[in-house]
Amino acid sequence: MKLEGIHHVTAICADAPRNVRFYAGTLGLRLVKRTVNQDDPTVYHLFYADEEGSAGADITFFEYPGTPRGSAGEGMVHTVIWRVGSPGSLDFWGERLEREGFTAERSGDVLSFHDPEGLRHELVVYDGGERPLVARAPDVPIEHALQGFHGVRAYASDPERSRPLLEEHLGFEPSGPQQWLVAGEDRSGFYAYDEPPDTPPVPGAGTVHHVAFASRPEDHGRWRERALAGGAAVTPIIDRHYFRSIYFREPSGVLFEIATLGPGFAVDEPPERLGERLSLPPRFEPLRGRLEQTLKPLPDPRAERTGKVRS
Structure with a gap:
């Protein structure tokens, strides 16, 4: 059984x-x-991914309007790492980011940058055999598209506290100093720790709330048992409509989720129309009228960049 x-x-x-x-x-x-935070349905929960909405390429955001910018520190993920296909793709992204007003720094086969609210990303060249998880943006050549996650880096002052849970109970495989490979039959990624800054962590805009690892549906209950056996305070299994989840903090303080591969985002929208309207799990449908009046309208960058208005 592997994540x-x-x-x-x-x-x-x-x-x-x-x-x-x-x-x-x-x-x-x-x-x-485009849906709502299921623990606070008054705010957006936005999901971005490849064209199919695949796990492994899915970055999501809770919107809390007006919240101050945060800063990553002890017990928080600080960098999200994505795969691209070639050094030429790094050239493409460096030029594109700079053209659109974002500073990008190149170091060998790594390109780093921050989103508008300060969340740090890296792009790395990947030459392994896993299927690239790509989106079909109108102005991004498919050979340069982001290909899904490669890993995440977190801050921890004493990573050894986390080693027993990660290795003995969750099956993380050591792959470098304070770094582990999380690999199943179809998909892999890494998890790593760095020394935290002297400043305290400040959750807020531009910070990571949690990182989720993927479970086959039939294994989900056993992953909960394993996390419990490792001493984690694990939630019950929660139905998130698009997947099922458990949550716990690993010993260094990072909030982990283990989420199932499916049923997926097409349970309430046809695949060709994903993300075009406000989707609500059934228990929130009675709130639709109020939410549609209070949540901000969202732009359609694909239509804007092609000059087309989607009907």
Whole structure:
């Protein structure tokens, strides 16, 4: 039984329209689900991924309008790493980001940059055999499209506290100093720690809320048992409509989720129309009228960049 790499990464933003323009516009991802935070349905939960809405390429955001910018520190993920196909893709993204007003720094086969609210990303050249998870943005050549997650980096002052849970109970495989590979039959990703800054962590806009790892549905209950056996305080299994989830903090303080591969985002929208309208799990449908009046309208970067208005 193995976890299938990273399922998704969830972060916080303060401005949903700006967030959409960056992730679906600048980065060329597909907005595959516009819904609400199921623990606070008054705010957006936005999901971006490849064209199919695959786990492994899914970065999501809770929008809390006006929340101050945060800063990553002890017990928080600080960098999200994506795959691209070639050094030429790094050239493409460096030029594109700079053209759109974002500073990009190149170091060998790594390109780093921050989103509009300060969340740090890296692009790395990947030459392994896993299927690229790409979106079809109108102005991003398919050979340069982001190909899904490669890993995440977190801050921890004493990573050894986390080793027993990660290795003995969750099946993380050591792959470097304070770094582990999370690999299943189809997908892999890495999880790593760095020394934290001297400043305290400040959750807020531009920070990661949690990282989720992918479970086959039939294994989900056993992963809960394993996390419990490792001493984690694990939630019950929660039905998130698009997948099922458990949550717990690993010993270094990072909030983990283990989420199932499915049923997926097409349970309430046809695949060709993902993310075009507000989708609500059934228990929130009675709130639709009020939510549609209070949530901000969102732009459509794909239409804006092709000059087309989607009907």
